[in-house]
Amino acid sequence: MATIANPNTMLALEGVKKTFTMHLQGGLILPVFENVTFTVDAGECVVLSGPSGIGKSSILKMVYGNYRTEAGDIAVRHRQAEGDCTVVNVAWSNARSILDLRRKTIGYISQFLRVIPRVSAVDVVAEAATDQGMDHALAQSGARDLLARLNLPERLWNLPPATFSGGEQQRVNIARGFIADYPVLLLDEPTASLDAKNRAVVAELIAEKKAKSVAMLGIFHDQDMREKVADRYVDVSAFTLDRAA
Amino acid sequence: MSDQPLLRAGSISKFYGSQAGCLDVSFELWRGEVLAIVGESGSGKTTLLNCLSTNLAPTSGTVEYRMRDGHLRNLYDMGEAERRFLLRTDWGFVHQNPADGLRMGVSAGANVGERLMAVGERHYGNIRGQALDWLGRVEIAANRVDDGPRTFSGGMRQRLQIARNLVTSPRLVFMDEPTGGLDVSVQARLLDLVRGLVADLGLSVIVVTHDLAVARLLSHRMMVMKSGRVIETGLTDQVLDDPREPYTQLLVSSILQV
Numbered sequence: 001m002a003t004i005a006n007p008n009t010m011l012a013l014e015g016v017k018k019t020f021t022m023h024l025q026g027g028l029i030l031p032v033f034e035n036v037t038f039t040v041d042a043g044e045c046v047v048l049s050g051p052s053g054i055g056k057s058s059i060l061k062m063v064y065g066n067y068r069t070e071a072g073d074i075a076v077r078h079r080q081a082e083g084d085c086t087v088v089n090v091a092w093s094n095a096r097s098i099l100d101l102r103r104k105t106i107g108y109i110s111q112f113l114r115v116i117p118r119v120s121a122v123d124v125v126a127e128a129a130t131d132q133g134m135d136h137a138l139a140q141s142g143a144r145d146l147l148a149r150l151n152l153p154e155r156l157w158n159l160p161p162a163t164f165s166g167g168e169q170q171r172v173n174i175a176r177g178f179i180a181d182y183p184v185l186l187l188d189e190p191t192a193s194l195d196a197k198n199r200a201v202v203a204e205l206i207a208e209k210k211a212k213s214v215a216m217l218g219i220f221h222d223q224d225m226r227e228k229v230a231d232r233y234v235d236v237s238a239f240t241l242d243r244a245a
Numbered sequence: 246m247s248d249q250p251l252l253r254a255g256s257i258s259k260f261y262g263s264q265a266g267c268l269d270v271s272f273e274l275w276r277g278e279v280l281a282i283v284g285e286s287g288s289g290k291t292t293l294l295n296c297l298s299t300n301l302a303p304t305s306g307t308v309e310y311r312m313r314d315g316h317l318r319n320l321y322d323m324g325e326a327e328r329r330f331l332l333r334t335d336w337g338f339v340h341q342n343p344a345d346g347l348r349m350g351v352s353a354g355a356n357v358g359e360r361l362m363a364v365g366e367r368h369y370g371n372i373r374g375q376a377l378d379w380l381g382r383v384e385i386a387a388n389r390v391d392d393g394p395r396t397f398s399g400g401m402r403q404r405l406q407i408a409r410n411l412v413t414s415p416r417l418v419f420m421d422e423p424t425g426g427l428d429v430s431v432q433a434r435l436l437d438l439v440r441g442l443v444a445d446l447g448l449s450v451i452v453v454t455h456d457l458a459v460a461r462l463l464s465h466r467m468m469v470m471k472s473g474r475v476i477e478t479g480l481t482d483q484v485l486d487d488p489r490e491p492y493t494q495l496l497v498s499s500i501l502q503v
Contacts, residue, residue: 020487021489022494023490023491023494023495024491024494024495024498061486061487065480065483066480066482066483066486066487067483067486067487068479068483068487068489095465095466095478095479095480095483096275096278098480099465099480116437116440116462117433117434117436117437118433118434118437119437
């Protein structure tokens with residue numbers, strides 16, 4: 001059972017290790033990092049830094065339970081129900097607990113939208129809110145507001161995003177991530193191919209989440225974004241394992 | 246989150262002579278959960294599905310199911326009649342080939358209505374009304390209700406089979422390669438339909454597929470089978486994005502990129 005000492009801390013990584021074993025390449029072992037230890041508090045945005053390929057994205061995926069954790073603990077304050085929190089260790093949880101965590105506590109916003117055939121942009125966004133129990137009409141109007149703020153042309157709202165451009169799909173994905181009410185948000189380069197105007201909108205959305213005490217852990221490629229949203233940096237290269245090993 | 250599983254499989258093995266179809270498979274399935282069983286041909290996934298759905302008695306092991314009254318019962322301790330009743334009412338089985346799950350000689354409406362009559366519905370107007378409602382939900386036009394499945398395309402037949410299975414509000418549905426022989430565009434439509442129905446009705450589903458894209462789209466959890474054994478299990482996206490076993494890594498790396 002994992003614990004979190006500070007009542008304000010939402011996410012705590014301790015001694016986290018990851019290596020990849022590539023069986024198709026003769027069992028080649030790719031060490032990534034070890035002893036990753038840091039915390040994220042409610043209402044702050046912690047930004048992972050370090051050169052590309054160092055494993056920043058892997059850390060987010062491990063927190064989301066998308067990648068397995070080899071050693072260490074990833075403790076998350078899980079909002080099981082309104083006012084009822086327990087600490088869950090993602091590293092050692094079964095599939096069902098991770099699914100529950102994803103439904104209620106952790107949101108993940110990446111630059112890539114996993115397109116679902118035939119579902120319209122506005123429904124893709126609204127679904128994230130109705131999954132959490134938001135009223136259908138409220139979710140629809142919330143989705144429209146967000147798509148409008150992110151400057152997605154209104155004529156696209158009722159079309160499935162499969163045929164949208166990369167930047168348009170990305171904005172649908174961002175709207176989907178921000179509409180839901182998650183106490184913890186993981187941001188995996190959400191602004192990667194956006195223009196300055198839309199980057200500024202995302203920075204605003206992040207500021208609004210901070211004001212609502214959401215704990216955020218993110219990766220941002222562009223310097224101006226990082227400076228705008230980061231409260232603290234965690235340098236991942238400090239945990240990197242020697243690649244020659 | 247309910248803490249009682251709907252179905253519990255305990256060390257299921259099935260031997261064909263000395264040849265093992267599936268070996269020592271155990272897992273639990275909860276309400277609203279979609280479990281995909283993946284693996285290549287001959288890995289034992291269909292044998293396992295048949296053992297679970299009581300189409301094929303396992304050589305050893307137990308399959309327990311939580312009945313509507315809340316009691317967990319071992320399916321193979323039940324009488325044949327009781328098992329058949331379960332299969333017709335509380336369960337669905339969607340076959341890869343719709344002809345295996347449909348009555349090809351009777352109309353679409355009768356195919357759906359027949360399951361309702363099996364649970365005691367006798368009023369013709371109600372049966373027809375519900376049949377029409379379900380044909381609509383699977384996107385079959387109302388003016389086709391009196392046509393037989395032989396006049397339907399492959400995709401329509403598969404949607405009709407789904408309507409026939411879901412009309413009695415089952416809690417558990419087994420699917421064996423449900424998108425098997427279909428064109429990609431027809432597949433996408435069917436998958437989207439199934440995805441919506443599963444979410445709306447809170448169904449539990451066990452789906453056997455060799456198509457990892459189908460597993461990714463439909464399932465929450467996944468079991469990878471090889472030579473009759475379950476070699477890897479986990480969250481679907483975890484198994485696909487961070488596969489651990491050599492065989493799973495091979496499967497995942499064999500997906501064709503479009």
